[in-house]
Amino acid sequence: MSKIVVALGGNAILSKDASAQAQMKAVKETAKELVNFIKNGDQLIITHGNGPQVGNLLLQQSAADSDENPAMPLDTCGAMTQGSIGYWFQNAMKAELLDSGIDKDVMAIVTQTIVDEDDPAFQNPSKPIGPFYKETEVENLKALHPDWQIIEDAGRGYRRVVPSPKPLEINEYRAIKKVVDAGIIPIVSGGGGIPVVRKANRLVGTEAVIDKDFSASKIAQLVDADKLIILTSAGGVYYNYGKPNQLELKEVGVDEIQKHIDANEFAKGSMMPKVKAAVSFVRNTGNPAVIGDLEDVKEIIRGEKGTTIVSEGVTATVK
Numbered sequence: 001m002s003k004i005v006v007a008l009g010g011n012a013i014l015s016k017d018a019s020a021q022a023q024m025k026a027v028k029e030t031a032k033e034l035v036n037f038i039k040n041g042d043q044l045i046i047t048h049g050n051g052p053q054v055g056n057l058l059l060q061q062s063a064a065d066s067d068e069n070p071a072m073p074l075d076t077c078g079a080m081t082q083g084s085i086g087y088w089f090q091n092a093m094k095a096e097l098l099d100s101g102i103d104k105d106v107m108a109i110v111t112q113t114i115v116d117e118d119d120p121a122f123q124n125p126s127k128p129i130g131p132f133y134k135e136t137e138v139e140n141l142k143a144l145h146p147d148w149q150i151i152e153d154a155g156r157g158y159r160r161v162v163p164s165p166k167p168l169e170i171n172e173y174r175a176i177k178k179v180v181d182a183g184i185i186p187i188v189s190g191g192g193g194i195p196v197v198r199k200a201n202r203l204v205g206t207e208a209v210i211d212k213d214f215s216a217s218k219i220a221q222l223v224d225a226d227k228l229i230i231l232t233s234a235g236g237v238y239y240n241y242g243k244p245n246q247l248e249l250k251e252v253g254v255d256e257i258q259k260h261i262d263a264n265e266f267a268k269g270s271m272m273p274k275v276k277a278a279v280s281f282v283r284n285t286g287n288p289a290v291i292g293d294l295e296d297v298k299e300i301i302r303g304e305k306g307t308t309i310v311s312e313g314v315t316a317t318v319k
């Protein structure tokens with residue numbers, strides 16, 4: 001039996017159709033795949049992103065322009081998406097477990113992630129949120145929202161970016177550990193966790209979106225996970241991604257992939273945080289991390305698909 005932290009990308013939950021119905025359907029499909037880990041005898045800790053969802057929710061706030069119905073700040077929008085996606089996952093996982101004849105509890109935990117209020121990320125927004133825009137829409141958007149910063153997101157279009165400070169502590173991690181030890185499947189730290197700073201022994205929300213890959217790595221280390229699996233919408237990690245000479249990695253050592261991180265070869269805001277989060281987990285625990293496609297869970301469990309990052313010994317094997 002392995003203790004596995006599985007991180008799911010917000011882009012894998014919300015694709016083209018942003019309706020609750022479509023996202024619940026995507027979550028149901030994901031839950032079906034995740035139950036394979038339980039059937040395999042593994043202990044699961046689930047975490048998920050919220051980039052598309054929190055950006056959409058923020059856009060919806062612009063309709064709330066009165067004192068009676070004020071717009072919610074970004075940390076509260078993060079909490080709202082943690083609640084909605086957690087609710088979808090909790091029900092979907094429970095249903096799939098029951099259908100598989102497995103009697104296990106699933107519990108979404110409101111999780112706060114403590115960040116440093118002086119983190120330089122607050123001056124340098126890098127986390128893409130909300131919908132993808134066309135290049136031709138960017139000028140208009142900047143005129144409409146002078147406070148927005150917009151970047152090109154990994155060849156998929158343009159997106160608003162917001163500050164994404166590094167997680168320092170997962171506030172609820174001791175409770176999460178107890179829930180795991182009790183045999184319950186927790187859904188934790190959704191959207192990277194609600195970003196908070198510590199002020200005079202109190203936690204105060206701050207306007208940011210934490211990268212769920214970094215918080216997943218942090219949680220995996222705190223709960224002594226045997227493996228960190230980051231599931232997204234790419235088969236694995238590629239060198240020269242999107243170029244004619246792109247290579248998909250099967251297995252790679254941390255020292256080898258670190259060279260490519262240092263050379264800034266991975267897309268900021270998409271693959272770079274995943275690779276860095278995986279390397280941090282592997283370096284600090286000696287255990288492996290896998291980055292792969294949500295649709296390949298069965299093959300990933302069998303070690304047939306995805307990119308595995310290991311502590312030593314492998315230069316890089318390509319597919």
Ligand SMILES: Nc1ncnc2c1ncn2[C@@H]1O[C@H](COP(=O)(O)OP(=O)(O)O)[C@@H](O)[C@H]1O
Binds near residue numbers: 236238
């Ligand atoms: N080097 C790379 N290897 C694989 N995918 C990459 C790479 N660089 C950028 N990508 C893009 O990053 C995407 C995953 O990032 P993203 O969609 O932000 O993740 P999430 O699923 O967590 O929302 C992939 O679907 C792919 O389009």
Ligand SMILES: NC(=O)OP(=O)(O)O
Binds near residue numbers: 050192210
């Ligand atoms: N919060 C976060 O990292 O979300 P995504 O995984 O959706 O980008």
